Amino acid sequence: MTTMTLITVAPTGAESTKEAVSALPVTLDELVSTAKECEALGASVIHVHIRDDNARPTLDLGRLRDTVAALRDTTDLIVQLSSGGAVTDPESDRLAVLDAAPDMASCTMGTVNFGDDVFLNRWAFIVDLHTRMQERGIVPEYEIFDLGQLTSLRRLLDKYGLPAGGHVHVDFVMGVPGGMPGTTEALVACHQALRDLPEGTSFSATGIGRSTIPVMLASLSAGGHLRVGMEDTITYAKGRPVESNMQLVARAVGFAQLAQRPPATTGEARQLLGLSARS
Numbered sequence: 001m002t003t004m005t006l007i008t009v010a011p012t013g014a015e016s017t018k019e020a021v022s023a024l025p026v027t028l029d030e031l032v033s034t035a036k037e038c039e040a041l042g043a044s045v046i047h048v049h050i051r052d053d054n055a056r057p058t059l060d061l062g063r064l065r066d067t068v069a070a071l072r073d074t075t076d077l078i079v080q081l082s083s084g085g086a087v088t089d090p091e092s093d094r095l096a097v098l099d100a101a102p103d104m105a106s107c108t109m110g111t112v113n114f115g116d117d118v119f120l121n122r123w124a125f126i127v128d129l130h131t132r133m134q135e136r137g138i139v140p141e142y143e144i145f146d147l148g149q150l151t152s153l154r155r156l157l158d159k160y161g162l163p164a165g166g167h168v169h170v171d172f173v174m175g176v177p178g179g180m181p182g183t184t185e186a187l188v189a190c191h192q193a194l195r196d197l198p199e200g201t202s203f204s205a206t207g208i209g210r211s212t213i214p215v216m217l218a219s220l221s222a223g224g225h226l227r228v229g230m231e232d233t234i235t236y237a238k239g240r241p242v243e244s245n246m247q248l249v250a251r252a253v254g255f256a257q258l259a260q261r262p263p264a265t266t267g268e269a270r271q272l273l274g275l276s277a278r279s
């Protein structure tokens with residue numbers, strides 16, 4: 001059982017609007033100050049979606065490069081860019097995210113219904129993403145929205161080899177309408193399926209919406225890590241909107257400490273994920 005907890009903050013996402021959620025960080029300044037504060041609280045990884053001048057989701061490469069540079073200048077966080085983007089983003093733009101040279105990028109392991117939309121992840125696209133990340137030394141976080149996607153990951157690794165750094169890390173994204181539910185039972189099923197993946201595969205989990213707390217507790221008890229943030233949850237408690245990403249990170253840190261698995265430092269997180277130390 002691991003003795004520390006990797007805490008990832010996913011502060012923005014592509015789904016909530018600034019009009020509806022005013023606390024959402026959408027400008028580079030807002031993102032950087034959120035990142036700094038979340039790092040100080042105990043986050044070690046930031047999962048990044050960016051917005052344009054109108055606060056709409058974008059995969060603009062110049063902005064992505066500026067974002068990676070700004071986060072590296074001001075924090076020691078591991079910078080993980082989303083290759084998922086928004087459901088409307090074309091595959092070519094999602095692949096081009098890698099040109100911004102992040103430490104990590106997400107790699108979703110299959111197509112899933114996503115509310116009223118479809119989050120499309122064709123096999124050939126997944127292979128492209130995985131092999132390009134291998135070539136460039138970008139460490140993937142494999143996003144798992146449903147149990148069968150772990151079988152696809154096994155197939156991917158069998159056919160195309162281990163990711164850059166040699167360590168496999170997955171994130172269970174639970175409670176998306178169209179994917180697996182955010183329950184202890186579903187997390188246990190995923191945890192058991194990890195037996196078919198390379199020894200030492202690590203996992204984090206996040207529960208969308210009201211499943212955030214049950215998933216957090218289940219993940220900690222199963223030896224998993226945590227992802228929290230306003231990408232996944234905009235309600236802190238019934239009738240109480242989230243005030244900031246820091247509020248969610250602070251709560252995750254509190255749970256991790258209660259579980260006697262304190263937050264990993266950024267250095268420990270790099271080691272765990274197979275990333276080389278920052279020069």
Ligand code: KMH
Nearest residue numbers: 014082084085086087106
């Ligand atoms: N915004 C979702 C359609 C990822 O970042 O890789 C996809 C997503 C997953 O958030």
Ligand code: ZN
Nearest residue numbers: 013082084231
């Ligand atoms: Zn995302």
